Amino acid sequence: MSELVYQLKYALAGIISRKSLSGGIIVTMGVTLAALFVAASLFYVLVVKPLPYPDQDRLYRVDQIQYDSKNKPNVNAYGYAGLIHLYRNQTVFDAVGLVDYNEEILSSNATQPRVFTSYVTPDFLTTIGAWTERGRLFGNDEALDSYGSAALLSFDAWQRLFGGADDILGRKLQVRGRSYSVVGVMSKAFVEPELAQIGRKTDIYLPWDHNPVGQNQRRSWTDRTNSRVFIGKLKAQYSAAQAEQITTQMLNQQWQINTRSIGFYRGWQIKMSLKSFAQVILGDSKKLAYLLMVCALSLLLIAVVNVANLLLSRAFERKREFAICASVGATNKDIFRAAFTESALLMLCAAFFGLTLAHLANGLMQRYLAGVLPLGNAAGTGAVLLGLGVVAALALAYVFAHISTYVLDFRQLKEALSGSGKGTGNQISKRVRNAFIVSQVALASIIVFVNLSFFVSANRAIDDPDIMITDNLISVRLSLAGDRGPSRDTNRSLMAEIAKKFQYMPIVEGVSLSRSPLDSSFNTWSLVELGSMMRVLPEAKNIDENYLTIAGAKLLDGRLLNAVDTVDRRRVLVINDVLAKRLAPNGSALGKLLSFNASAGANMAFEVVGVVKGMQLPGEHNIPPRIYRPLRSNDSLIIKLKPHQSLSKARIAAIVNDVSRQFAVYDHALVDEQKQDKLFNQYLSAAASIALTLVSLLLSAVGLYGIISYNIALRRTEIGIHLSVGATRRDVILLFLHDLIKPMALAFAIGAMATVFLYGYLEQYMQSVMVQFGFILGLLTFGFMTAICLFGTLRPLFIGFGRNTIDLLKGQD
């Protein structure tokens, strides 16, 4: 015990006596281990950890893909009737379930909050292994066609909406005018599978039968709404491919029979696609986890090289100390133990620092990324991370102790004592020194260059000048405040009245009775151009006469839509230039007739009356062909404010209620914020890459500065020798800078070659960036690295110059 205490005290004294070196090592390894812990947590959650559902490897989301007559996938959506047919007649699953995802107003609550509702069949919940905190799950009373009126609350909704009320069971709640009775509350530990949208958490589960699909639509086989999901637990004897084949055969046959009379679907077919829960829930997140892990391991590599270099320098410095130990009987093992104890203490400090940072980072991720990554509740589990940290610290300490003592020739240790002790400064060989610098600069250059490239690439996507301008736009969606709404005609005139009210406000520049350009309001239309009989599949949006003006569309040919077009619902279209070029590569697309059904004749066709320049939506790489049809929205409007003006939800609600109390403001959002949401991946990518760049720079700056300055400090005697024979300070500076040129040049050459090599793998991300910014980014990286090296060289030199030459010669501080 006393031996251990002695070792610890001895190591601690060594650490304290070299504060800047120890601080550099702790910061370097702490930041790196934090990055590694975060990446490892994500990797565990997204790649390694099994999903928390029984038989999760047999659970699938079953999709129905509609293929057009050219056998191209058109839409992933079930017709309601087809979905029910599959549910009743499938033979390949042991258990199946249905869910229809919606967002509605809980009108029984005084604040009328918007809630996420899921209309489910009872077997949906049992298939995913749901269980309750209180009450029961759905049973036979809520089965298909039983029209039960039970409701289940999520644990969070129970707490948030009902204050965790003890008497929650039996309480009544009202959604879309229908009353339900709460029969259960989901367990707190139950994690809902995010099958439709990452981050969406159901508040209230309701029986499937009451989903909002109208009675007519329930008979449809061609519905294109994709809010409904079919899940199944595959029978053990079937593979996913076999199940796809069997269900496709079964459902496509019925689908063909039921769509035979619809010309639009002539030549179309459906195919079933099974996606495992892991694929659906984790999706691209797995790639992100791998990418983050690679980045974290690269950082670890830099940090290990840094710290190994610093500890090597320290070992050289301690050569005399080790020699003294050896002279009084210390064995190689004793000296290794001393080195290991010091390394272990340093690494443990770094691990605890890293764990603290990782804990903070995990908190931030849970807060900001839970909506885009399926993090579950498992990221950053304290005990696991702590164990991981201690093990990593001790493993690294063992490696560093080996590296530190490996370079010492124990046979020569005693020779270090042969000097008098005066003027026996340590010197590390030039080759070792240069190897340190080359490895450090090359690694850091590669990482900084690649990350800067990613950053520039993401930033370009964010600042793309072709992206639609969304400044000062507010998107408003209205819903019925009561159970019954006005007639269609009344609704139309009320909406026009509401629009007019806003239009008269002095802060408003324009109003459009259309849905936000960013709320997925485009549908794919399959149209035939009657002249050439060419089939096109443009994205279509219903708009009023003001939309294109408000959205800043640039008219290239013909005219925009006008009030007569929208009021009379004329069969005219404005198209974008992408579609115009397809329809008339060498001329004008004006006057072209587009129809769903070529045989229906010109009367049923839409005439192209205008061509606008394509507007890129955030996150889009290419602008697709688009058409705009004159049809005013009956529940949405876009308000364009004058610059520097704002309009609160309360004010909007007041104006709407001024016109009619039958409407409530269901949703109110700045379109610019919607744009930010759409660009989240780009923002995330930009933030992650700039963070990685900064961490890499920090690590390489600490490492390089440490290596260079520490080695210069170790070369104090050499500096003293030069000064003692008459070298001026300028001579010494030039000498040391000259020493840097070769390793720096070699490092940049290696970095450049590695970047070219990496380019092969990262071409899709880096191509345009490399062409336009490669030189500048290279120069920036070169500049960063050179500045760090210069600072690392000059600072300790000037510190040395401040001392007497004799002190330098004696190697004294």
Added chain:
Amino acid sequence: MSSLLIELKDIEKSYETADVVTQALKGIDFKIYGGDYFCVSGPSGCGKSTLLSILGLLDTPSKGAYFIEGKDVSKLNMDELSGIRNRQIGFIFQSFNLIDELSVFDNVALPLRYSEYKKQPEVIAQKVNRCLELVGLSHRVSHRPNQLSGGQQQRVAIARALVNDPAILLVDEPTGNLDSNSGDQIMDLLDELNAQGRTICMVTHDERYASRAKTQLRLLDGLIEQQHVQQAEAC
């Protein structure tokens, strides 16, 4: 009478740590003339090496005046001091202070790299070779210091001190790291250099070698305890 080369007037040197002030030199006065063989001796800690560092412009006195060839060096800036170290002083250290990465040739040539000859490789080669010949190491020009014995390393240091033809050689315990045989050879070499007219100022605690000097100065606790000039050879 030889010319006055070095003159120290009331030189003091003190070191301050957190709570202790150590007076290493307490008012030293002496003169060294050209061609002298001057030796400073005394027990360990008496201030010999501190005095030599001040003489070599490697350290600065806390008080007093120091003249080299009549010039007050305390008023010179760092670069001017470097120039004097380069042209007028040759320093020989106890621990040799050679640069391991440089060959014997380059170690000896080091002072010339910072002199007016730095762009004249032929002159450098000529001077270096002549000095190496003088110390008997012409056959070791390409060796590294760590491939040489202690005595040979000290000879390289002497060659380096001589290469720029300085006015004075400052020698700090030249035999401290050597065996007696090598030590004797080095001392013979210094005697020979002095006989050729080279001014030497040596610090040693070895009375045997101190007695070889023409002028002997004995320090005790930072003060001159005794100064002795050998009559037969005194100037």
